Every structure is written in C-alpha cells, then in structure tokens.
Amino acid sequence: MQKTRVGDIVFSFAFAEIKAAGEVIESCVSATKPDDFGIKGSYWGNEGWLVKVDWMIFDNPFRPKDHIEEIRPYLPEKYSPIQKSGNGNQGCYLASISDELAHILFKLASFEYDNTSCILYDDPEHEIRDTDAVNGIQLDRDISETEKEQLIIARKGQGRYRKNLERVEPFCRVTGLMDKSFLIASHCKPWRDCQNHERLDGNNGLLLSPHIDKLFDKGWISFTQNGDLLVANDKVISVLRIWGVEYPLNVGRFTRAQEVYLAYHRYNYGY
Numbered sequence: 001m002q003k004t005r006v007g008d009i010v011f012s013f014a015f016a017e018i019k020a021a022g023e024v025i026e027s028c029v030s031a032t033k034p035d036d037f038g039i040k041g042s043y044w045g046n047e048g049w050l051v052k053v054d055w056m057i058f059d060n061p062f063r064p065k066d067h068i069e070e071i072r073p074y075l076p077e078k079y080s081p082i083q084k085s086g087n088g089n090q091g092c093y094l095a096s097i098s099d100e101l102a103h104i105l106f107k108l109a110s111f112e113y114d115n116t117s118c119i120l121y122d123d124p125e126h127e128i129r130d131t132d133a134v135n136g137i138q139l140d141r142d143i144s145e146t147e148k149e150q151l152i153i154a155r156k157g158q159g160r161y162r163k164n165l166e167r168v169e170p171f172c173r174v175t176g177l178m179d180k181s182f183l184i185a186s187h188c189k190p191w192r193d194c195q196n197h198e199r200l201d202g203n204n205g206l207l208l209s210p211h212i213d214k215l216f217d218k219g220w221i222s223f224t225q226n227g228d229l230l231v232a233n234d235k236v237i238s239v240l241r242i243w244g245v246e247y248p249l250n251v252g253r254f255t256r257a258q259e260v261y262l263a264y265h266r267y268n269y270g271y
Contacts, residue, residue, distance in 0.1 A: 003096075005027070006270040007236075009021060009102060013064070013082070013088060017062065018063075018064060020057045021109070022056055025053065028051050029050050032047060032048075060109050064086050068082075068085070074097075079096075165202040166207065168202040168255070168258070173206065173227075174245060184213035186208050188261035203255060219270075223254070227250045227251045228248065229251060230266070
C-alpha cells in the first residue's frame with residue numbers, strides 16, 4: 001500500500017470478477033479501519049493504510065478464470081493477485097502487475113485507455129462536479145449574463161480567462177513553444193473547485209503544449225515555487241525524455257500569486 005503513487009492504476013477484483021479500475025488520487029496515509037468492514041474485517045488490525053482511488057465501473061466486467069489461458073503467462077511469479085487456476089489469491093490484498101497484464105485486463109473489459117501515460121479517459125466524477133458548477137453559475141441571479149458566459153467559457157481555457165493568462169504566461173515553460181495557437185490554457189486550481197474570481201484569474205494557470213497540459217491536468221507533473229519540475233514517478237520521466245524534455249528541469253520562478261495556486265495543485269495531487 002505504501003508503494004502506491006498518485007496516478008497509479010488499480011484494478012478491483014472481487015467475487016471472482018474484475019469489475020472496475022481506477023486511478024490513485026491521493027498519497028497513501030495511515031487511517032483507522034472503516035466501520036463498514038464489519039465482522040468480515042475482524043481479523044485485521046484497527047490501524048492500516050488508506051489509498052483513495054477514483055473508480056470507473058466497467059460496462060463489461062469479466063471473470064479472470066474464463067480467460068486464464070490468455071492471462072496466465074503474464075501473472076507475477078510472486079505475490080500474484082490471481083492464481084494460475086484463475087481463482088483469486090485470498091492472501092494478496094494489493095499487488096503490482098506488469099503493463100502487459102494491465103493492457104490485457106483493459107482489453108477483456110472492452111475499456112479504452114491511454115497506453116502511453118496509463119491515464120483513464122473517462123472521468124465522470126469531475127464531469128458531474130463541472131456540471132454542478134455550471135448549473136450554479138447559471139442560477140446565480142447576482143451575476144450578469146455576460147459574466148456568466150465568461151465564467152463558463154473559462155472552463156475550456158478560453159475567453160477572458162485566456163487573455164488574462166496570456167498577460168502572465170507568454171509561452172510554454174516546459175517546451176519553450178511561443179505560438180499561442182498551439183498552447184492550452186490550463187488551470188492550476190481546477191475550474192470546478194474555484195470561486196468565480198479564481199476562474200478568471202490569469203495567475204491561476206499556465207500556457208502549456210498539449211502533451212504537457214495532459215500531464216499537468218492529471219497531476220503527473222507539478223512545479224515548486226522556485227520552478228523545479230516535479231514528477232509523480234519514474235515512468236513520467238521516461239515519457240518526458242521520449243518527448244525531448246530533459247529532467248531535472250527548472251522553468252523559472254513564479255509570481256507570488258501563481259505560487260498560491262501551484263501550492264493547491266501540489267497538495268491536490270499529493271506532492
């Protein structure tokens with residue numbers, strides 16, 4: 001449990017089926033045993049480790065036993081969560097598996113994912129929170145229609161927010177790209193979590209090349225207030241180097257106002 005990192009992918013295997021996969025969204029912390037474990041968890045200690053995961057339920061759950069011939073060659077030699085018969089391993093609560101096995105499990109579930117950075121495409125919880133925030137803005141009688149439009153447009157990194165951001169950030173700090181037509185206006189503090197004035201604040205964001213924005217938006221990378229690039233794990237370093245981005249990297253200092261939003265981003269993704 002303590003080896004998990006933000007961004008890791010976890011599969012849920014219960015009652016003989018793999019029904020879900022999710023992304024670790026917070027660093028592992030010590031916690032007391034949940035009350036809803038009830039009698040089933042009576043043999044566990046009261047203190048343990050909590051890993052929060054943003055789960056996606058598969059539309060096509062499957063039984064590993066039904067596909068064991070395809071799965072068996074990729075099972076770990078030690079601490080395998082699945083026995084070679086296809087049954088679960090009751091003595092294994094959380095285990096590491098290879099990228100090859102993860103790819104097979106996603107395929108069997110008919111679930112599409114980004115194989116390069118191993119990030120799940122679907123993000124329904126965030127979509128729901130975005131929708132709730134949009135509805136809140138539309139129903140707010142204290143905001144003019146023009147202001148409502150700008151706040152909602154800011155969700156996609158456009159309109160007044162983008163103009164405000166471009167006054168603060170003239171280029172992508174990571175790649176050096178200056179042509180703004182190719183850059184994404186990314187929020188440091190997610191739009192859905194912002195107060196209205198934060199949604200339009202040019203200090204609450206970075207202009208990033210699309211592939212770098214993908215990493216930043218999902219928390220695979222962040223920055224210190226001094227401008228040092230932070231990464232979630234060694235896999236991200238490999239991806240960056242394939243893209244021609246050296247690591248370690250310093251992208252220059254940020255303003256004090258930017259530091260506040262970047263501190264939120266680091267905290268939000270467990271740095």
